[in-house]
Amino acid sequence: MRKINIVIGAAIFTALIIPPSYKASAAANCDFTNGLKELSKAQAVSMSDDSSESIKNELTARKNLINQAIDCSTSETLSLQSDIKLVDTGYPGLEDIQNSIISKLDDALNYYQAQKNSVNDLGIEGSKTFSINLKSWRDSNYVPVAELGRNFIIFAKNQYILQTTQNRFNQISITLKTLQLADNQKINDYLNQADKNLGMANDENEQIKDAFKTMAWPNDISGLIDSSLGHMKDTYQSFFDISKEAQDIISSSKQ
Amino acid sequence: MELIELLKKLRAIKADSGYTKESRAFILNSGKHENANLMFFAKEIISGVFRSGWSIALTAVLLLLTIGSFSVLKVLYPITTAVVDVTGLKAEAQAIDAQIELTNVEYASATGIENKTSTARMALPLTGQSAKRKQAQSGQSAVSAESTSTPPTIDSVLNMLSE
Numbered sequence: 001m002r003k004i005n006i007v008i009g010a011a012i013f014t015a016l017i018i019p020p021s022y023k024a025s026a027a028a029n030c031d032f033t034n035g036l037k038e039l040s041k042a043q044a045v046s047m048s049d050d051s052s053e054s055i056k057n058e059l060t061a062r063k064n065l066i067n068q069a070i071d072c073s074t075s076e077t078l079s080l081q082s083d084i085k086l087v088d089t090g091y092p093g094l095e096d097i098q099n100s101i102i103s104k105l106d107d108a109l110n111y112y113q114a115q116k117n118s119v120n121d122l123g124i125e126g127s128k129t130f131s132i133n134l135k136s137w138r139d140s141n142y143v144p145v146a147e148l149g150r151n152f153i154i155f156a157k158n159q160y161i162l163q164t165t166q167n168r169f170n171q172i173s174i175t176l177k178t179l180q181l182a183d184n185q186k187i188n189d190y191l192n193q194a195d196k197n198l199g200m201a202n203d204e205n206e207q208i209k210d211a212f213k214t215m216a217w218p219n220d221i222s223g224l225i226d227s228s229l230g231h232m233k234d235t236y237q238s239f240f241d242i243s244k245e246a247q248d249i250i251s252s253s254k255q
Numbered sequence: 256m257e258l259i260e261l262l263k264k265l266r267a268i269k270a271d272s273g274y275t276k277e278s279r280a281f282i283l284n285s286g287k288h289e290n291a292n293l294m295f296f297a298k299e300i301i302s303g304v305f306r307s308g309w310s311i312a313l314t315a316v317l318l319l320l321t322i323g324s325f326s327v328l329k330v331l332y333p334i335t336t337a338v339v340d341v342t343g344l345k346a347e348a349q350a351i352d353a354q355i356e357l358t359n360v361e362y363a364s365a366t367g368i369e370n371k372t373s374t375a376r377m378a379l380p381l382t383g384q385s386a387k388r389k390q391a392q393s394g395q396s397a398v399s400a401e402s403t404s405t406p407p408t409i410d411s412v413l414n415m416l417s418e
Contacts, residue, residue: 032407036415065416069409076409131416138410150365154358161354164347222362229355236348243341 028075035065062127063119070116080149081105091159097212101152104145144217151221155208162205165232169198187245194238201231
């Protein structure tokens, strides 16, 4: 019984200390070095020897690599899908976008599974065509969804920041009115600037949301995310300016 | 015999109903009078405190106004923290900086993958008969995994396999 406890404890400890990246790579072997070496060897033999044995060896090496590429693609898709499922969708419109991306990634997983079932029937030339088609499918189907998915994770995190910025703006506006500081020219200018930047950040946020809804690709989501974050940063710069000005007024009124 | 009859009559003697009611009311209300007195004193004390409190407060306000150093900002100082809370503002601004950094890292890693793919594409093996001839001369195979400095990716492997 004690031995069992030790084994269970060791298993839990190992599971906890192994970094997530290792766990992900352990799910599917995405190191192609050995497979490519095998193919290299087989091709070297088949160049000088046209026997069916050498052709068979090259085909086996090719099929192994194709299977590994599909397994790795599946693992990559599952990992991204898992990250997207963890996103906090407590903000309006996020859940629908999340479901759309998850569904698209499910399509990718189904495609990979279907492709894997046909690898066994391939010949040397067939393996080349298969690889071209798989790469082409990834370029036009997986890459866009993966990019949308990665951007969605960033976008979802931005919602909290945008909400915090909006709350802070409201709080500052009310306080300035209470303290009768809103009429101060400098403070008023800073507040208007903050309002303008926050408005632009909100507009860009809505544009990103629309792009996600239509799943448009190529799109400018990355640029809009950058710009939206930049405008939020500028809004905080105005908050700092307001803070400094207000502090000066308060300290001068104390004297 | 007369004595017995007399005793029987005595048993039937009752107090006057008016007197009974009066007495009962007096007994029952005797405690309440004490409570009412206590309540009265308590109310007096509390209202006295309030009266004096208001007086003090009013005096303080008048003093402030009289002396002339009265300032709304001083009285409302705790509210001003929303404006001058630099620590809170910094923390929130840093969260934005961190998100910008994270976004840049995400984009850089995505670009890195593309670069790796293109690097692998450049290191693609020569194919066809001409390639076979060249490789036979140099003694190299079509796929040279060791020639790439970066680890091969899914897409770079598929590119190699398509040749």
